Amino acid sequence: MNLHHALPSEIRELIRKGKLFGHTSGMAKGYVQANVVILPEKYAFDFLKFCFRNPKTCPLLDIAETGAVSFPTYGKNADIRTDVSKYRVYRHGELVETPNDIQHLFEEDMVSFLIGCSFTFEHALLDAGLPVRHIEEQHNVPMYVTNIDTRPSGIFRGPLTVSMRPMTMKEAIKATEITTHYKQVHGTPIHIGRPEDIGIKDLSQPDFGEPVQINEGEVPVFWGCGVTPQSVALAAKPDLVITHAPGHMFVTDVLESQMGD
């Protein structure tokens, strides 16, 4: 089976049956992939409120009903307990387990959130002929913790994390125009040009991921990053929070071309 052209339901079934491991990058081409956050219901209202208040960093795609394992729009036949190939389980903010399924942990009071991922808007940038340097260099995107505070909600608070893609200013303006239509996957940039203005001291030392080459005449362009909701959820030290492992995304049934803005 060519995973690049497989349907999302086929990818999820292979993962569920234990026949597929590892990163989901490049699989089920054209379909939206999502970040996953699963929390007990007592935290769900404040976390949903956090997403509403911070749409550029926590662009919410879908929420399951309390205790449900599928999603009304992005995965009607999915099972969130088995359909991600690697999970991270945190208790009181500490990583305690990285299982391949979470059937042993999932309770009736759990609420599952799907949050937009930059894969989607990167495809739109590439389609428009704009550079996405970390893809050219075939490694992870550089990410930086900024000095910009997210808007707090209940126990959830903390600094905003951004990802960075260098391009010329003309390209940055075009990229802003394009990402205006991708509000569900981070939308327009947080900042263009001066890293020190948002508390980033050294672009060659990202907090997560790997640095990229910045060519002569290029400026760094910073977008809100899906690491933010995870780091905020961990900083709040809830009894339990379960996320996908980096790169091991939830493959949704919605086409990138169906979301737009």
Next chain:
Amino acid sequence: MNLHHALPSEIRELIRKGKLFGHTSGMAKGYVQANVVILPEKYAFDFLKFCFRNPKTCPLLDIAETGAVSFPTYGKNADIRTDVSKYRVYRHGELVETPNDIQHLFEEDMVSFLIGCSFTFEHALLDAGLPVRHIEEQHNVPMYVTNIDTRPSGIFRGPLTVSMRPMTMKEAIKATEITTHYKQVHGTPIHIGRPEDIGIKDLSQPDFGEPVQINEGEVPVFWGCGVTPQSVALAAKPDLVITHAPGHMFVTDVLESQMGD
């Protein structure tokens, strides 16, 4: 004091002091006015999820922290217990009281929601030279219960209610273009043209409000309506839900020109 040119904080203070009663239409010109829904926290997650799932009918502007009486963006110095000139109090879906303040009812576990209102996009339509018939005729907009279901969330479910403004098809297309930029206040139309397609039998018999004249060559244009979240909240028969009385809106500190999309 000219209320048309007063600041929102001045309007709210007059209401709080019992010096101002009645409808807020035309007050604090240029500032967003909002629908109000106040619920105990046990219902708040499902209601917020309902708003997320039904953005065209329940466009959420702001949420207060649990027990808070002000709003982080739309009313930092507001007091939701006193700053609406008339409230409606429902217990188990039955109207029990229409007080001028709710200090005697507001508890530590209450959550207050501000939901967008069509006043804002009507101003944008008028500015673009488009007709808004019920304003010309100086009465309330006609509203109709449709056969379209909202997307349910927990106990909250029910049909979608729309408001209707007649115009030519050319104007309807322009109005769609304009309201694309007003997602926080219902966004683009739900339907244009054929009332029977959305379960409306007789345009001259609206479920709420008053009918308007439809001129030769005009089509009815239907937008999601802020009555929906209220009717859905009532149909769920929670122990307690408090709303504003129709037309007695919460006057926010945010300019219509600041919201855009």
